[in-house]
Amino acid sequence: MKKNDTILKNIFNVVFPVACAFVLGGILIAAIGENPFLTYWVMIQKSLFSVDGLLKTLHFASPLILTGLAIAITFKANIFNMGVEGAAVLGGFFACVVGFTVKGLPTVLHIAVCLLTGIVVGMLFSLIPALLKAYFNVNEMVVTLMMNYVVVEIVKFLSQGVFKDPSSGYVSTYPILDSAMFKKIFNSDLTVFFFIALLVFAVMYVVFKKSKLGYEIKAIGKNPEFSEATGMRVKNKIIIIMLISGAIGGLAGSGFLMSEKYRFTMDFSGSPGLGWDGMLIALLGSHNPVGILIAAIFYAALKTGSEYIGVFTNVPKDIVGVIQGLLILLLSVKFLNERFRFSNKIRFLFKKSSKTDFNK
Amino acid sequence: MYAIETINLTKKFGDFVANDNISITVNKGEITAIVGENGAGKTTLMNMFFGLQRPTSGELIVDGKKVAFNSSLDAINCGLGMVHQHFKLVPSLTVYENIMLGAEITRKKSPLIDKKVEKKEVQKIIEEYKFELHADDVVENISIGAKQRVEILKMLYRNVDILIFDEPTAVLTPQEVDELLISFKELKNQGKTIILITHKLREVMEVSDQVIVIKRGRIIGSKATKDTDAKEIARMMVGREVVMNVNKEYKDSSKNKTAYSVKNISTKNNSGKKVIEDISFEIKEGEILGVAGVEGNGQSELVKVLSGLMVATEGEVYLYDKNITNKWPDELRSSGVGIVPEDRYAQGLCKDMTIYENMIAGYHSDDKVCKNGIMRRNEIEGLSDGLIEKYDIRVAEKNGNVSQLSGGNAQKIIVAREFDSNPNVLIVSQPTRGVDIGSIEFIHNKILELRNENKAILLVSSELTEIMNLSDRIIVMYKGRIAGEVDGKKATSAQLGLLMAGMAAD
Numbered sequence: 133m134k135k136n137d138t139i140l141k142n143i144f145n146v147v148f149p150v151a152c153a154f155v156l157g158g159i160l161i162a163a164i165g166e167n168p169f170l171t172y173w174v175m176i177q178k179s180l181f182s183v184d185g186l187l188k189t190l191h192f193a194s195p196l197i198l199t200g201l202a203i204a205i206t207f208k209a210n211i212f213n214m215g216v217e218g219a220a221v222l223g224g225f226f227a228c229v230v231g232f233t234v235k236g237l238p239t240v241l242h243i244a245v246c247l248l249t250g251i252v253v254g255m256l257f258s259l260i261p262a263l264l265k266a267y268f269n270v271n272e273m274v275v276t277l278m279m280n281y282v283v284v285e286i287v288k289f290l291s292q293g294v295f296k297d298p299s300s301g302y303v304s305t306y307p308i309l310d311s312a313m314f315k316k317i318f319n320s321d322l323t324v325f326f327f328i329a330l331l332v333f334a335v336m337y338v339v340f341k342k343s344k345l346g347y348e349i350k351a352i353g354k355n356p357e358f359s360e361a362t363g364m365r366v367k368n369k370i371i372i373i374m375l376i377s378g379a380i381g382g383l384a385g386s387g388f389l390m391s392e393k394y395r396f397t398m399d400f401s402g403s404p405g406l407g408w409d410g411m412l413i414a415l416l417g418s419h420n421p422v423g424i425l426i427a428a429i430f431y432a433a434l435k436t437g438s439e440y441i442g443v444f445t446n447v448p449k450d451i452v453g454v455i456q457g458l459l460i461l462l463l464s465v466k467f468l469n470e471r472f473r474f475s476n477k478i479r480f481l482f483k484k485s486s487k488t489d490f491n492k
Numbered sequence: 493m494y495a496i497e498t499i500n501l502t503k504k505f506g507d508f509v510a511n512d513n514i515s516i517t518v519n520k521g522e523i524t525a526i527v528g529e530n531g532a533g534k535t536t537l538m539n540m541f542f543g544l545q546r547p548t549s550g551e552l553i554v555d556g557k558k559v560a561f562n563s564s565l566d567a568i569n570c571g572l573g574m575v576h577q578h579f580k581l582v583p584s585l586t587v588y589e590n591i592m593l594g595a596e597i598t599r600k601k602s603p604l605i606d607k608k609v610e611k612k613e614v615q616k617i618i619e620e621y622k623f624e625l626h627a628d629d630v631v632e633n634i635s636i637g638a639k640q641r642v643e644i645l646k647m648l649y650r651n652v653d654i655l656i657f658d659e660p661t662a663v664l665t666p667q668e669v670d671e672l673l674i675s676f677k678e679l680k681n682q683g684k685t686i687i688l689i690t691h692k693l694r695e696v697m698e699v700s701d702q703v704i705v706i707k708r709g710r711i712i713g714s715k716a717t718k719d720t721d722a723k724e725i726a727r728m729m730v731g732r733e734v735v736m737n738v739n740k741e742y743k744d745s746s747k748n749k750t751a752y753s754v755k756n757i758s759t760k761n762n763s764g765k766k767v768i769e770d771i772s773f774e775i776k777e778g779e780i781l782g783v784a785g786v787e788g789n790g791q792s793e794l795v796k797v798l799s800g801l802m803v804a805t806e807g808e809v810y811l812y813d814k815n816i817t818n819k820w821p822d823e824l825r826s827s828g829v830g831i832v833p834e835d836r837y838a839q840g841l842c843k844d845m846t847i848y849e850n851m852i853a854g855y856h857s858d859d860k861v862c863k864n865g866i867m868r869r870n871e872i873e874g875l876s877d878g879l880i881e882k883y884d885i886r887v888a889e890k891n892g893n894v895s896q897l898s899g900g901n902a903q904k905i906i907v908a909r910e911f912d913s914n915p916n917v918l919i920v921s922q923p924t925r926g927v928d929i930g931s932i933e934f935i936h937n938k939i940l941e942l943r944n945e946n947k948a949i950l951l952v953s954s955e956l957t958e959i960m961n962l963s964d965r966i967i968v969m970y971k972g973r974i975a976g977e978v979d980g981k982k983a984t985s986a987q988l989g990l991l992m993a994g995m996a997a998d
Contacts, residue, residue: 338866343867344857344862344866345865347867351849354842354844355838355843357838357839358842359842360801361831361833362821362854363800363820363825363854364822365822
């Protein structure tokens with residue numbers, strides 16, 4: 133019974149900020165003289181209740197499911213890994229490089245090689261903060277945050293130099309070969325990449341909920357000293373967790389490139405970027421795999437919905453950006469509350485001011 | 493007139509009645525002990541005395557006046573002071589700065605603190621109560637016992653007449669306990685009233701004038717200390733007869749096979765200081781080796797080295813013929829070393845995980861509970877339910893977190909987990925710290941049971957009586973070395989005390 137209560141509370145914790153964001157967004161829409169209900173209806177209907185729209189939503193959800201999982205596995209172990217964005221960008225870039233330099237491979241093999249490159253690059257990227265954290269106790273948040281900028285400069289340098297496509301009018305690499313592209317299924321936006329993401333989701337579900345590793349991740353997140361004393365070898369586990377996170381992040385980047393972008397440009401990851409979106413999604417999903425799956429699809433629906441809003445209503449599609457921003461703001465309140473127990477402090481304040489009634 | 497009188501004091505938390513119609517009297521200038529098991533409601537009662545919680549109903553009368561405290565400040569103004577179990581001191585400040593915190597003396601007409609006068613004032617009260625303290629010392633450098641004296645002085649400086657002590661000896665070494673008890677008598681001579689909350693009966697018998705026993709939020713009895721004895725109080729607390737001294741038959745184990753041997757191990761701490769040096773001992777099958785010593789003389793580090801949490805820089809450890817020096821904790825457990833760690837909630841349990849999850853910690857790689865990397869939920873639950881039954885662990889909700897359990901029941905989880913894994917050697921550190929009498933008795937009997945099953949047991953404890961009651965042989969540690977070895981059958985506390993203080997036994 134108690135367990136049900138906490139589940140309900142968790143759901144409320146997520147649904148409430150989402151609803152608030154939509155209400156505030158609705159007020160904005162009303163303020164520019166449009167009907168918010170109609171706008172939201174268009175958005176939902178086009179992104180979730182039409183076949184084309186739904187497939188598009190799932191297509192955009194694929195990398196987000198992965199980055200969300202990549203964030204969640206580290207955050208659950210209380211490792212603040214901010215480097216999923218870097219892993220995704222780096223993974224995407226090198227998958228792209230392999231995608232246009234390696235020639236003459238059959239499609240399936242070429243795709244596999246590209247994805248594998250992305251995964252390995254993501255792992256190598258995450259290994260640096262992992263080793264620093266495990267053996268030198270360097271704060272992983274600072275290292276990963278800074279390394280993201282390093283990655284941006286490296287790929288910028290490479291895509292302006294050796295890998296630049298001279299026929300392109302802006303900074304961009306060559307496009308990947310046909311053999312490295314995920315093919316559209318039945319002419320929709322959906323590709324096999326979505327099913328790869330689902331497969332990773334299924335594996336991670338088992339890891340989180342049923343496996344020994346999941347048990348150890350939970351213990352390390354809650355009490356590292358206890359974990360060490362009960363033989364979980366925390367240092368090794370930190371490295372393993374970071375490697376898994378980097379692998380999934382790299383896979384997200386390479387898959388996104390091979391199913392959507394096909395060439396690496398500087399705005400490849402979008403704004404705010406796959407990794408950062410993943411952080412929001414992990415937070416929305418309470419670091420729970422099923423929650424992350426739902427959150428990723430919801431978030432992708434916002435993205436696809438925004439394109440239709442511009443077409444079918446007079447509301448600028450940037451309103452979705454506003455809603456996303458509000459969501460981040462409102463969710464960070466929840467995050468801060470978890471860390472610093474704001475609600476308890478506020479409740480305490482009220483208690484203090486009402487202490488005159490003695491027999492309460 | 494009484495110092496404190498309560499009339500039908502009741503405190504409810506929702507449906508739960510923490511204190512039920514408590515009516516007691518505390519005489520002026522006496523030491524009153526309030527005893528009861530963990531969770532009996534002692535602390536709630538004291539929190540009401542000190543203004544930290546307000547009664548649901550009933551009256552509290554201090555010095556003949558009916559009072560209603562809204563905060564601890566009101567209580568201090570009424571002459572009531574409390575010394576908490578966990579000290580509230582600023583480590584980087586000096587003793588006098590801590591005492592003066594919030595009551596600083598300033599130079600005339602300026603906001604600057606007059607440190608000279610402050611120091612003099614503090615030195616004056618230190619001398620008045622004959623405390624062993626220096627006003628100038630920085631708090632982080634002084635011993636735990638000294639920190640406690642600072643806490644007491646903090647209250648005395650604020651002119652309180654009634655001092656409440658919440659489990660004051662829980663964190664102290666035997667010597668410091670003795671010093672504290674002497675301080676109690678000194679305070680009493682100065683006319684202070686003392687209320688002592690504890691579950692240690694030795695202290696109660698030694699210093700108190702009156703004993704009040706609380707059980708499940710009710711007063712079970714109130715007696716003059718001279719009219720009762722420890723056995724009777726224990727029976728009142730637990731509600732049944734308690735065996736205070738475990739019945740232990742001595743068996744000669746010197747001819748048994750050596751199960752565990754430690755050879756010349758040394759180690760350094762993070763700052764490079766040698767914390768244990770050249771420690772060697774052997775434990776035979778069916779033998780309990782006790783390790784006594786004043787806390788901070790290397791016992792914690794010894795346990796850490798033996799349980800794989802610290803690296804031995806020199807020396808070797810053998811389990812029968814197998815070298816197990818510096819193995820990981822999981823390797824130690826799988827090779828048959830059970831470990832009950834010193835700090836229950838830091839190393840032994842994870843408060844925020846369920847009882848099931850805690851029940852398998854350390855053994856979670858066993859085939860019994862984990863197959864191909866997947867946890868076998870049904871087996872885990874079955875195993876845990878069995879252990880909960882067998883070790884009589886009182887659990888409200890099996891799926892709930894360990895944080896819901898009392899200290900005794902939490903400790904029993906560790907005991908169940910480590911004892912039931914059928915180890916060859918058990919390293920048991922502070923098995924009964926902060927545990928209620930009923931559970932202490934249970935845990936002691938389990939340790940003896942294992943000894944009779946021919947296991948080798950290393951028992952490290954700061955409770956001298958525990959060591960003396962259970963051990964076949966006792967080694968005493970002093971400054972990281974073994975100061976001496978004593979036969980458990982013949983050991984006296986005087987003899988051990990000398991070794992603990994670093995003086996040779998001859």
